[in-house]
Amino acid sequence: MxxxxxxxxxxxxxxxxxxxxxxxxxxxxxxxxxxxxxxxxxxxxxxxxxxxxxxxxxxxxxxxxxxxxxxxxxxxxxxxxxxxxxxxxxxxxxxxxxxxxxxxxxxxxxxxxxxxxxxxxxxxxxxxxxxxxxxxxxxxxxxxxxxxxxxxxxxxxxxxxxxxxxxxxxxxxxxxxxxxxxxxxxxxxxxxTDNDQHAEPTEIIDKQLFCLQSRRAKDRGRSTKSWLNVANEDEAAYVKAMHGHKLTSVGEDQLRYYVLSETAHESLIRATNELHALFMHATDFVLEHPKLLEKFNLPALLLPKIRQSWDNRLNELITSRFDFALADTGMKVYEYNCDSASCYMESAKIQGKWARHYGVTEGQDSGKELFAALVKAWSKSNARELVHILHDDDPEERYHALFIQETLQAAGIKTRVIVGFDSLQWNENGHIIDAQGKVLTWVWKTWSWETALDEIRCQIEADARLTEPFEPRFKQGKTPRLADVLLNQHIMIFEPLWTLIPSNKAILPVLWSLFPNHPLLLQTEFELSTELQAGGYVSKPIVGRCGANIQLVNQDNDIIEQTCGKFTAQDQIYQALFPLPRVDGYYVQVCTFTAAGKYAGSCLRVDPSMIISKDSDCMALRFVDDEQITGQHN
Missing domain, CATH: 3.90.1720.10 (endopeptidase domain like (from Nostoc punctiforme))
Incomplete structure (x- = not known):
């Protein structure tokens, strides 16, 4: 105020x-x-x-x-x-x-x-x-x-x-x-007070309103017809990645969608905005306590740059995503993907076009306002002139990059998409330029910050003489490395470097210590406690992506689900077991997106297993009137 x-x-x-x-x-x-x-x-x-x-x-x-x-x-x-x-x-x-x-x-x-x-x-x-x-x-x-x-x-x-x-x-x-x-x-x-006489009534919410329900669109013979506009680059890239005009990879599921109540929708909005604030408080707390920061297993050479990013670019966040479990037993957040654009296009564009093609008018599209919110976030950001969009030669990264390009262009910002690094080089002034000679000053990337950290760790191991803080290695006329671009003081990266902290799962025990028993949080510890063992727990690597190396253990100490991956060497955190609901054959996770730290839309991810991974499908999510969930009609 x-x-x-x-x-x-x-x-x-x-x-x-x-x-x-x-x-x-x-x-x-x-x-x-x-x-x-x-x-x-x-x-x-x-x-x-x-x-x-x-x-x-x-x-x-x-x-x-x-x-x-x-x-x-x-x-x-x-x-x-x-x-x-x-x-x-x-x-x-x-x-x-x-x-x-x-x-x-x-x-x-x-x-x-x-x-x-x-x-x-x-x-x-x-x-x-x-x-x-x-x-x-x-x-x-x-x-x-x-x-x-x-x-x-x-x-x-x-x-x-x-x-x-x-x-x-x-x-x-x-x-x-x-x-x-x-x-x-x-x-x-x-x-x-304990006396609620004359108090405003505490609304008793029907727990059923937080239960997802599965629906099917009517089969009007449209499953074999194309419905995405391949004249648009991002949609053409999506069709190529998905091998067809479809929202989900499973043929039998092309008509399936899920619905959630408006009450749950309103709760997701409040939860997303509140949790973003909590994660920002926890990030600040971590950066103020060096001993706690050590638990995040970040290269010491990088810490000054992370602090500088936090001090200077706190309000430069564009995209982030929360992962929730919703059931009649409550609503809990699993983690905060503060350095991810995954599923943005599916939510903001694809599921809406899917609904129009199959004639689904029930409720409202859960991602209908996401594109406009991203455009507004870019418009308010400091990004100006030309934003370079960098991604690997990967089908999924390609359509994500092209979708973000569309949001930037709608905000009136010029863009240039670059695949890989081969076309980039150092110029004589120590700047990185593209093939047209344009200096990189603003960059949006598909790579996670952890990818750059892997490269930095390799450099640290190879060169013990490196001093703080880490600086890119300038070689005129040569192609820069990933870390040279992402950690360059002359280049502003989206998302900012400080997002390494809230995206790291070591933030979860910190949150629990700062806000114990918060209704949206799950008890999470750095060490496996007897209390967690008694109720079942999930072990997660503090740094990991796409659901890799996660293990679910029940109260009898039986492993009920686990995934493999490349993060086995990472330290673990232990989170109270709160399984995803299983609805119509799938375990279902609700994701909420932010634009500049505020709720902007939602999507749904499903999997036959209890762990959502990079291969898990998206399905359309619609928010409907409460009466359509409870079956009560006025």
Missing amino acids: THIHLPDSAPFGTLLGYAPGGVAAYSSDYETASDSEYPKRSSYRHYLDGIYMGYKWQCVEFARRWMYLNKGYIFDDVAMAYEIFNLRSVRDIASNSRLPMFAFANGSKRHPEPGSLLIWAEGGEFEETGHVAVVTEVFADKLRIAEQNEGHQIWPDGRSYSRELIATTTEEGEYWLQCSYNDATILGWMTQ
Whole structure:
């Protein structure tokens, strides 16, 4: 939330006053923040006793810090302040247990009390974020609050609150608050209590709404007809890779698709946005703790470049993907593919054209907004002039590259696709140029960062004289190596180098330690604990791709599924077993995509085995009204 700079605003970081309990409130007038004191976005992150409070000095940061210092508990991280009104518990830090918290609407007969959180809706004065303040004193005709990021003025001497709001108590006992701004709305207040009398109802969601259902399109004799436009390069490359006009490789499945409820869709949107924020917090935490960073098994020569990437290019993320398991027992995230464009084209373009060809109109296409979201992300990025798109001579990489090219061009950015490295060379000025003599400055790649790391590790082993940080090896007129391009200080790579951290599965135990028992996370440890063994677990290499070298073990210590691969030498993490649901003969995984870190679409991946791999198929996913899942009709 950002406010207009006022003449009497105190400079950023100025102490404004103390709320009850001696909790300091600070100015968040960002226009006056010192570039030397806050040289990077991560400088604004605030931790207390190793617990993330929020961004300095936002309203959410103050509310969470007040709760922690005065009550010993905190509320879960939220993307926007107004979302606090949807929370129904807080986490007690000492006992690592959950305490109930209830929402009471403005006008409730349950009055706010000192320590309640007052919540504003999004919109108006509070733009898209809403606002939160801490209630300090309650009277029949007024309410006093303490807050940050509203006004930025120093509180008068001896006053322990920032503002006073007009209140009205009715004869029926209802408590109504008047907002100071005509264009803003007070939702109500949140109170930690065991008594839910007069609280906003906690919606009981039918667990069936999180169960995928299989459907089949009607066979109208269209299975043998072409439906992708091969005049478009990306679609022609896709048809070539798939050996025909089809979404899935199995002939009998050409008419099959899956549906999921709108309630599940909304939950996936919230989960994706919240999890992205959690993974970013964990990434920052790892980079601030060298001993923890060692567990990620990254070359020491690369660490300065990773930190530099995090400091300078935090907001340069374009594509990323979460992998979820959804069932009537809950929704859990497996991992975050923060360095992957896999399945973007299938979701954004192919499944929509499949549905139109086969006449599937039920619900809505789960990837219908993905292309536009990517175009918007590119438009807001710093990529300018010419973006080189690099990929190997691989059929799948080819259509992914051409699809991304289409999103870039739609954003008004010029592109050039390059296969391999043979056409690149070093020029006399130490820059890498293409066959037309154009210098590479912006690059989108299909290769994972781990591929470059393999090459760097080989170089380190071959040359013990290498010093930190790693630098490309300039040889005029010669073809550069993969690492020379991807780690070149003159070239900005998408996705940024820092994505190595959240994509590494070593981030999962860190997340669990920072946000234990979070409803979207699975318990994950660096060492196999007796607790994990008792409930069954999954072992994964901290660095691995495409479902390789994964082992599923049940509570009886029996291996129920495993895959092979080239990552056997990597350290392992151990994650609680939460199997994918099996629906109509396939184990089904829901993936959500982000564009610039925000939810942008979904897709479905299926496999006869319990582990999704690079060979697992995509199938069309449609979001339908809840009644079409539960069978209840009005």
